[in-house]
Amino acid sequence: MIKFVIVVFTLFCRVAFPVKHSLVFSLTASSGVPDIPEYLGSALVDEVQVGYFDSNIKTAEPKVDWMRKLMKDDPQHLEFYVNKCIESQHFLKATIDSLMKRLNQTEGVHILQQMSGCEWDDETGESRGFHQCGYDGEDFLVLDPQTLTWIASKPEALITKLRWDADKARLHRDKYYYMHVYPVWLKKYVHYARSFVERTDLLSVSLLQKTPSSPVTCHATGFYLNRADLFWRKDGEELHEDVDKGEILPNHDETFQMSVDLNISSITPEDWKKYDCVFQLSGVKDVIITKLDKSVIRTNWGSPSGFPAGAVIGVVVGLLLLLWLCITGLFIWRKKTNGFKPANTSDSADSNSDSSQLPLSGKTGGE
Ligand SMILES: *[C@@H]1O[C@H](CO)[C@@H](O)[C@H](O)[C@H]1NC(C)=O
Numbered sequence: 001m002i003k004f005v006i007v008v009f010t011l012f013c014r015v016a017f018p019v020k021h022s023l024v025f026s027l028t029a030s031s032g033v034p035d036i037p038e039y040l041g042s043a044l045v046d047e048v049q050v051g052y053f054d055s056n057i058k059t060a061e062p063k064v065d066w067m068r069k070l071m072k073d074d075p076q077h078l079e080f081y082v083n084k085c086i087e088s089q090h091f092l093k094a095t096i097d098s099l100m101k102r103l104n105q106t107e108g109v110h111i112l113q114q115m116s117g118c119e120w121d122d123e124t125g126e127s128r129g130f131h132q133c134g135y136d137g138e139d140f141l142v143l144d145p146q147t148l149t150w151i152a153s154k155p156e157a158l159i160t161k162l163r164w165d166a167d168k169a170r171l172h173r174d175k176y177y178y179m180h181v182y183p184v185w186l187k188k189y190v191h192y193a194r195s196f197v198e199r200t201d202l203l204s205v206s207l208l209q210k211t212p213s214s215p216v217t218c219h220a221t222g223f224y225l226n227r228a229d230l231f232w233r234k235d236g237e238e239l240h241e242d243v244d245k246g247e248i249l250p251n252h253d254e255t256f257q258m259s260v261d262l263n264i265s266s267i268t269p270e271d272w273k274k275y276d277c278v279f280q281l282s283g284v285k286d287v288i289i290t291k292l293d294k295s296v297i298r299t300n301w302g303s304p305s306g307f308p309a310g311a312v313i314g315v316v317v318g319l320l321l322l323l324w325l326c327i328t329g330l331f332i333w334r335k336k337t338n339g340f341k342p343a344n345t346s347d348s349a350d351s352n353s354d355s356s357q358l359p360l361s362g363k364t365g366g367e
Pocket residue numbers: 102103104
């Protein structure tokens with residue numbers, strides 16, 4: 001079952017390995033929530049926000065370097081997003097207004113969310129689309145891609161379902177996007193992102209230790225994708241004991257960092273040379289190996305340079321960013337299990353896009 005949760009850490013911190021990629025358009029229309037735009041849209045690639053739109057700024061903004069580059073290389077792509085966002089804003093606004101009217105909700109906070117997009121498995125080449133809506137934190141409508149009909153998750157959604165089912169033009173347009181357009185875009189995005197990911201100009205891996213008896217932290221920072229692995233090895237074998245692995249966290253500059261601690265209390269001095277720390281970006285063959293060696297450990301005592309403040313600042317900035325996301329009420333909804341609801345290889349879509357948002361055509365009846 002799908003539930004809405006406020007995005008907390010999950011957006012940024014999940015560590016996953018390549019194979020499955022996702023393109024998700026998450027749209028939120030709200031009524032009665034002061035201080036946040038009535039309409040917010042986000043595009044996420046592999047769970048990282050890459051684009052943003054809201055009803056105050058009225059334009060789509062790329063949020064990461066590779067997306068900025070793509071938009072520059074292909075200005076029509078940006079224009080497409082801006083238009084779709086405006087359309088979907090009208091559509092969702094009309095929908096929430098008409099829902100509130102029908103449900104006698106004259107006041108209070110109401111939130112209509114829509115998630116659509118596609119998943120693509122880069123090993124099997126399979127892709128599938130999904131499109132679902134939630135209202136006030138609960139599932140509302142889910143598109144069944146096989147029959148191209150909406151499934152009402154609750155009785156109140158029935159009228160909306162019937163209206164949306166009757167709009168065949170929109171359904172077919174959505175389907176075209178899920179099946180043909182989004183998978184192509186997702187592949188392109190992953191390709192662009194990779195060309196950034198493989199940059200190593202900001203990447204650094206270092207060993208840190210707070211006190212002579214504390215664990216040795218292997219810290220990697222400055223990598224461009226939240227998919228990486230960092231682990232300790234002994235004699236070339238990955239260690240699972242005496243290690244404490246942290247999550248991947250965002251830095252303030254679109255790069256990420258992570259660290260893994262090694263408890264050295266039971267390691268004899270002559271065994272130190274058997275240990276090393278390995279950093280690997282997922283999908284990239286080259287690894288960075290750092291040997292456990294007293295001379296390369298940066299410490300808090302002894303050397304004046306101390307524990308790098310940069311790491312701490314990165315974490316603080318990351319937390320502030322997350323807090324901001326919570327405060328601004330960026331919602332997303334996730335299935336309890338990983339991945340999105342399959343809408344089978346195909347299907348329809350919309351999202352920032354299209355379809356569902358139809359609009360403008362005079363028929364702003366929404367719902
Ligand atoms: C809304 O109010 C009208 C009139 O007061 C009533 O007939 C209707 O059943 C109400 N609808 C809901 C969903 O509560």
